[in-house]
Amino acid sequence: MMKKIIGIGGSLMFDEGGMFPGYARAYVNNDYVAAVLAAGGIPLIIPVSTDKDVVDAQLGLVDGLILSGGYDVNPLVFGEEPHRLLGTTLDDRDTFDTMLIKGALAAGKPILGICRGVQILNAVCGGTLYQDCSLAENSNVKHWQGNQPTHRTHTIWIEKESVLHDIFGDKTIVNSFHHMALKDIAPGFKVTARAQDGIVEAFEKEEGSFVLGVQFHPEMMYRDEDMLKLFKIFIEKTEEGKS
Ligand code: MN
Numbered sequence: 741m742m743k744k745i746i747g748i749g750g751s752l753m754f755d756e757g758g759m760f761p762g763y764a765r766a767y768v769n770n771d772y773v774a775a776v777l778a779a780g781g782i783p784l785i786i787p788v789s790t791d792k793d794v795v796d797a798q799l800g801l802v803d804g805l806i807l808s809g810g811y812d813v814n815p816l817v818f819g820e821e822p823h824r825l826l827g828t829t830l831d832d833r834d835t836f837d838t839m840l841i842k843g844a845l846a847a848g849k850p851i852l853g854i855c856r857g858v859q860i861l862n863a864v865c866g867g868t869l870y871q872d873c874s875l876a877e878n879s880n881v882k883h884w885q886g887n888q889p890t891h892r893t894h895t896i897w898i899e900k901e902s903v904l905h906d907i908f909g910d911k912t913i914v915n916s917f918h919h920m921a922l923k924d925i926a927p928g929f930k931v932t933a934r935a936q937d938g939i940v941e942a943f944e945k946e947e948g949s950f951v952l953g954v955q956f957h958p959e960m961m962y963r964d965e966d967m968l969k970l971f972k973i974f975i976e977k978t979e980e981g982k983s
Contacts, residue, residue: 858953
């Protein structure tokens with residue numbers, strides 16, 4: 741069987757010093773690439789653009805789509821004004837990710853959303869976000885850990901009859917580098933994992949093409965067998981579609 745090509749939605753990084761302060765670089769953290777490689781897929785980084793024809797053509801090259809982490813989602817995407825606890829946003833990235841999501845959903849291509857990825861998926865599909873975890877009632881778990889990316893720091897409890905349950909069982913411990921969180925869940929999606937404080941840690945689309953979002957960073961933990969299995973299952977789902 742031909743290996744599947746997995747698109748990884750890219751981001752922009754701006755130099756903070758050096759020779760060209762403010763200079764833009766197209767990038768993803770290499771763990772996304774490494775995780776796809778380790779899981780047997782062919783990674784293809786898709787650079788940020790805001791031209792729908794370009795994005796549609798790029799999507800046409802891939803079998804599945806990973807939405808990577810990064811900037812906060814501009815609350816205007818889900819109809820709210822910016823709260824003072826909001827972090828840095830990048831409108832072009834929101835526009836780009838929105839095109840990726842709509843295009844992949846329309847084409848029935850599997851999507852794996854990670855961190856910002858699950859957040860913008862929820863927002864684009866009709867849900868809303870907490871602009872900071874502290875705005876969620878009773879949220880007290882440390883969701884921005886001070887530890888190494890590979891370190892697993894807080895527990896998540898997982899719903900039965902979910903893809904995550906098939907991998908991890910009733911609960912597992914994950915890393916956590918987020919300060920926004922899902923609030924109202926988009927129609928057609930179900931929450932499949934939460935932290936102890938109720939913060940949503942994963943959701944899945946209930947019908948149609950495979951769409952899974954996680955608030956933690958499995959790519960940073962891909963050296964762990966269970967996290968690698970998540971990528972393998974995602975790639976398997978791309979094989980169930982048209983080849
Ligand atoms: Mn968390």
